[in-house]
Amino acid sequence: MTGSRVLVVVPTYDEVDNLEPVLDRLHAAVPDAHALVVDDGSPDGTGELAEELAAQDERVHVLRRTEKAGLGPAYVAGFRWGRARDYDVLVEMDADGSHDPEQLPALLAALDGADLALGSRYVPGGRVEDWPRRRLLLSRLGNVYTRRALRLPLADATGGFRAVRGDLVDRLPFDEVASQGYCFQVDWAWRAWRAGARVVEVPITFSERASGRSKMTSSIVVEALARVTGWGLQDRLADRLPGRVPPPVPGRVRDGGRSSEVR
Template sequence: MELKKPLVIIPTYNESENIEKMVCRVTGLGFCVLVIDDNSPDGTGELLEKLKNSNSDLYVMRRTGKLGLGTAYIQGFKWAIKNNFDLIFTMDADFSHNPDYLPELRKKLDEYDYIIGSRYVKGGGVRNWPATRKVISRVGNFYAKTILRFDVNDCTSGFSGFKRKVIETINLENIKSEGYGFLIEMKYRTYKNGFRIFEYPIIFTDRTLGKSKISKNIIWEALFLVWKLRKIVK
């Protein structure tokens, strides 16, 4: 029996400059793509509907407004399980996550349950960030790792891959955080459930087209979240 292709979930908001090229790159590597668009005013959703007509590996979920990264991924995970995908990946639409890493992340899932595309292990790194942003990211990840007492160096990476059993084990209804906080919480709940985690080195390249969606409020949420997680996740 032919195995189903892995699924890559990509949330979008105003990514019309990037999304067509990204979808073509990812599906060309032998992956299916689910794009979840939050009613982008730049026409991202309409562009995706046109692309879907000529690409059978593309699925599109259009939401009514800007509902956030966390809820987008949760809806995407539920859709993936309902549609019987066994391997699920997450990544950004703006090419800060190079899709060429996907085949290597896929191979690592033969050995592990959850793969993180990591900037902060040997061989990983960041390009095109100012020094202040690099420091904030490094310190924030060290802070989360230290408070939560788990051995993950890049807690806020949005580039990941995992087996469906991870999602089936984690209670998605308990996840309420957004942005960086959501990314931290997913990894921590995976770790606390005893799954095997591996950090694969990647070079993160800051977007060249479009505008970053990360706000100061999302960063502050993540800082407070780690203390909450330490108390409620056993």
């Protein structure tokens, strides 16, 4: 989206070793993009480092929160901050180096014909590097279950590298999005698709974090499984209500300008 004001929202918790290199790569890849670091009270000094970087670069901004409230609330706070300041495009990107900032231009370009561009590991051209087989299997199975339970025609609904038009953010009821872990990504992608948004998947390479420990826990996985199951059951029960408009039929979803059948 040429000429758009782009804000990359970067949630952090104990990412002091990764933050500066990631922001340097971001600004090398997309020099005009601004970054908002949303720090949830990191005890390792990430928030202080973010403020130092912001003092040196007008493209870096900081939103500091007092407690670790989860990924979902951090992104919602970042979206609200960005829209209040008239950013046209909002981007989700991890602070740990697992998302390549060099691939952001492809996501932004995809918005020329879409409302939401998802960085996808599981469409042709996408891949995962340096993950143990068990975690890769869990991710793939989770996405298959999500696709079938929610009738959501996306190969990678759980991915967290995505770009969205600001007007779509304004239309979605983020106050109702209660998910805290990566299930947040499923939650609002599903809401966007059901609202009729144009959603595309763009192939990306996902890598293991550069340093530090993963924030993935068993409780996050359990939350995702429970919520997706509940949403799927409610959606099917709602199909039986009089006057119910059926959901869109899973069909063709573009990936990086190509079309592929997603079942």
